Amino acid sequence: AQKVTQAQTEISVVEKEDVTLDCVYETRDTTYYLFWYKQPPSGELVFLIRRNSFDEQNEISGRYSWNFQKSTSSFNFTITASQVVDSAVYFCALSEARDKIIFGKGTRLHILP
Amino acid sequence: NAGVTQTPKFQVLKTGQSMTLQCAQDMNHEYMSWYRQDPGMGLRLIHYSVGAGITDQGEVPNGYNVSRSTTEDFPLRLLSAAPSQTSVYFCASGQWGTQYFGPGTRLTVL
Numbered sequence: 001a002q003k004v005t006q007a008q009t010e011i012s013v014v015e016k017e018d019v020t021l022d023c024v025y026e027t028r029d030t031t032y033y034l035f036w037y038k039q040p041p042s043g044e045l046v047f048l049i050r051r052n053s054f055d056e057q058n059e060i061s062g063r064y065s066w067n068f069q070k071s072t073s074s075f076n077f078t079i080t081a082s083q084v085v086d087s088a089v090y091f092c093a094l095s096e097a098r099d100k101i102i103f104g105k106g107t108r109l110h111i112l113p
Numbered sequence: 114n115a116g117v118t119q120t121p122k123f124q125v126l127k128t129g130q131s132m133t134l135q136c137a138q139d140m141n142h143e144y145m146s147w148y149r150q151d152p153g154m155g156l157r158l159i160h161y162s163v164g165a166g167i168t169d170q171g172e173v174p175n176g177y178n179v180s181r182s183t184t185e186d187f188p189l190r191l192l193s194a195a196p197s198q199t200s201v202y203f204c205a206s207g208q209w210g211t212q213y214f215g216p217g218t219r220l221t222v223l
Contacts, residue, residue, distance in 0.1 A: 009153075035211070045156075045203060045214035091156060101146070101212060102172070105155035 004104035012110040021077040023092030034075040035093040117215035126194040134189040136204030145187040149200040194222045
């Protein structure tokens with residue numbers, strides 16, 4: 001069965017610091033997708049990134065970067081030079097079957113000014 | 114383009130009452146799903162559908178029914194509401210795994 005673990009329940013950092021959110025997943029499939037979503041204080045869920053299991057290249061988008069390592073079943077998310085607007089709950093998610101997506105419990109990130 | 118819409122935004126029910134949470138999407142997505150979000154529990158999958166006429170159970174299906182008669186609509190029915198169903202409910206639709214979420218329905222069962 002698929003499972004996503006986000007061990008960090010809550011993280012606080014001072015603005016401009018770098019922060020990494022951890023995500024570990026379990027799956028028996030060789031083909032799967034991994035995702036990160038952001039939920040700001042306003043409550044909506046915002047899609048950030050999708051990676052498939054055949055593409056282990058790290059990805060960078062502005063201040064955001066993602067490190068996918070199949071050897072450790074991890075898909076970590078780093079925010080560089082954090083800003084107060086990055087304060088949110090971040091969810092990691094996994095899809096084995098076609099489009100059935102299971103989420104981790106989320107990491108609440110506080111960026112302190 | 115409205116994306117994913119959910120109604121109502123807020124609802125208060127008494128134990129034992131029934132109701133339907135509405136979800137609609139205008140993106141012609143085959144896949145739709147319902148999640149509930151509770152403090153400390155993340156998003157848990159209730160039911161999902163990979164196309165009209167096809168539904169399946171997620172992680173926490175008990176107490177909820179769904180049907181998918183059209184591509185656009187995926188209503189979630191609570192047959193006899195219980196206080197344990199107090200939660201925020203999100204509907205989502207997508208293609209190839211990426212899902213787009215509605216704004217959510219905050220449900221309180223007294």
